[in-house]
Amino acid sequence: MNEASTIEPAETDEVDEAAFVARIEAFHEGRCRRRGDVDSDGDSSDHPDGTDPDGVAAARRYQTALADAGLAGLSYPSKYGGAGLTQRHQEIFTRTAAIWHRPDGPLSISHGMCLPMLNQYGTHDQKMAHMADAISGRIVWCQMFSEPGAGSDVAGLSTRAVRDGDEWILDGQKVWTSGAHYCDFGLVVARTDPTMPKHQGLSMFIVDLRNPGVEVRPLVQISGARGFNEVFFDEVRIPATNLLGEVNQGWNLAVSMLMFERVSIGAGGGAFNAKRNPDLIQLAQDLERSKEPVVRQALADLYIREEIKDYVAQRIRSAVAAGRVPGPEGSIAKLTGALVARRTRDAAMAILGTAGQAFGDGPAAERARRWSEFCISAAGVSIAGGTDEVQRNIIGERVLGLPKEPDPHRGAAWQDVPRN
Ligand SMILES: Cc1cc2nc3c(=O)[nH]c(=O)nc-3n(C[C@H](O)[C@H](O)[C@H](O)COP(=O)(O)OP(=O)(O)OC[C@H]3O[C@@H](n4cnc5c(N)ncnc54)[C@H](O)[C@@H]3O)c2cc1C
Structure with missing residues (x-):
């Protein structure tokens, strides 16, 4: 039988917020671009899906440097390779670091789902064997x-x-x-x-x-x-x-992991969830469309929705900080994150116009290509981690108290249930 493990208390509860923010800023300044800044290739996007091998290598390098600086795995115990700090430190990190393009998208599942599972359900030996390497990005999990x-x-x-x-x-x-x-x-x-x-x-x-x-x-x-x-x-x-x-x-365990996934997609700080409005504003300015009323309205609407998303996220992270496993609010966060992704896609396409679909070479075209890649993948946020419809079922049953979906095979052995 597995030795059940409990989440250990953080080694320190003290938070000198100003000093901690300064450490986070010092680490990122010069290492990552600020959101809204465009690099020489015109690239203003993240690489969330790990398609690009260079992007994966960059993610590992960033994470290893973060761990060397004592800024990775903030709330995990130091004996397992964490920083031994608190969820409050994690909250400050998430908020402060959100203004940079961090190249850690390819690690979002490893860090947002697998590490919390190892921490919560792993035996001491499993944690000793795996957590430090996962925290530092040397070993990546799916x-x-x-x-x-x-x-x-x-x-x-x-x-x-x-x-x-x-x-x-x-x-x-x-x-x-x-x-x-x-x-x-x-x-x-x-x-x-x-x-x-x-x-x-x-x-x-x-x-x-x-x-x-x-x-x-x-x-x-x-x-x-x-x-x-x-x-x-x-x-x-x-x-x-x-x-x-x-x-x-x-x-x-699967239900816990799906909750971590919904929180990670809807309330985490990863590339899927990144605030894209500063980049969109920059895009509208560069294309001289920022004075158009319809564009301004779309940007303002998105700003409001991203703020709402932040409040939903904050509520969930506070629940996690208080030691509660997030419940159906994870579904609300996921639905909110999916809606913002789709609205961002629509605003980006409206600003880019035909350049969002037909582009040639050069920095401006490269940026259009990256935005169009984001736009094509935005619908995936509504599917990954449980579809929007499934999230609404969960909210219907667990928040609104509606009856469960009928299941004619409830209670039957799996091997006796007809399957495709
Ligand atoms: C970007 C991305 C990354 C992913 N990464 C991973 C990963 O790393 N690991 C992994 O295991 N999986 C991953 N997935 C898979 C994802 O979890 C599934 O695609 C998702 O759970 C839906 O399952 P499905 O594709 O089989 O669709 P289906 O379950 O076949 O659903 C088809 C349609 O029917 C609807 N539907 C199904 N059941 C109901 C119901 N009871 N009530 C109402 N509507 C219903 C759905 O909403 C959907 O519209 C990823 C998916 C995406 C898009």
Whole structure:
């Protein structure tokens, strides 16, 4: 049985906010561009999907430097490679660092979802083995839930893990795995008891993606990017010590992880969630469109929505700081983040005009290309981490108290439920 772990208190509760802000600013000044500033290539965007190998290398370098400066893994205990500070420090960091283009988009799942899971559910040995390298970006993690036959209904997944002595043998397929092509480890949910109802026979495992039985095949997106993958497991042997949490308790862990994901997308400080209004204002000024009433109205509307998003995010981060696992408010944050992404897309396209769809060479065209890539991927925010419809179902059931969706197979063994 896994030794259950608790979240340890931070080693210091003292916050000298001004000094801490100054440390964060000193670290970023000269290392990262401020939002709204445009570099010599006309690049004003982030690289959130890890498509570009240089972008992944830059993310790792940034994170390692951050860890060396004592500014990474702020609220994690120092014995596990964290800074041993508080959630309040994390809150200050998120707010202060938001004004820079930080190249850490490719680490957003590793840091926003996998690390919190290791911290919350890992045994002491698992934390000792993995957390420091993940915090410093030397080792990067991905999240492996979705399958060809299980997306919104992720509890119906088919990847199997069968116990064999001191090991588990993993067989099956995942899909849409963001970043698997550059990640070292993954958190995989697999079915460990098909005779139980679908939510009950699942377990979560730490899987080394360098295992020869793991095959990662990149998927090409509409934008030409290769941000996510199909991952195949063929008799992958996993040490029993790589079970995270308890056997057949994987659904509870999966729900926690999805909450971390929704919070990370909707309320985190990552590239998905970055405030893009300063960049849009800059774009409108450069294209001499900032005096047009319709453009100004769109920018003001977006400013208001980004402020609202910030308040929703703050509320959730305060709940996390108070030691509560975020509940349905994670769904509200995710819906808000998805709405802002779509509105930003619409405003950017309105400002760029035809240049958003047809562009040649040169710095201005490069910037248009990057904005158009963002615009094409903005709809994905409404799908990743549970679709908008699924978030509304959660809010309907858990906040408004509406009846659950009918399920004719409720309580039946997973193996007896018809599937595609
Ligand atoms: C950018 C991006 C990154 C991703 N990264 C990862 C990753 O790293 N790891 C991972 O495991 N997965 C990842 N995913 C996959 C993502 O979690 C799934 O795409 C998502 O859960 C939806 O599943 P699906 O695509 O199978 O759609 P389906 O579940 O087939 O849904 C199809 C449509 O039906 C609707 N629908 C389904 N069920 C209901 C319902 N009960 N009520 C109302 N409407 C419903 C949905 O809202 C949707 O519109 C990523 C997806 C995106 C877009």
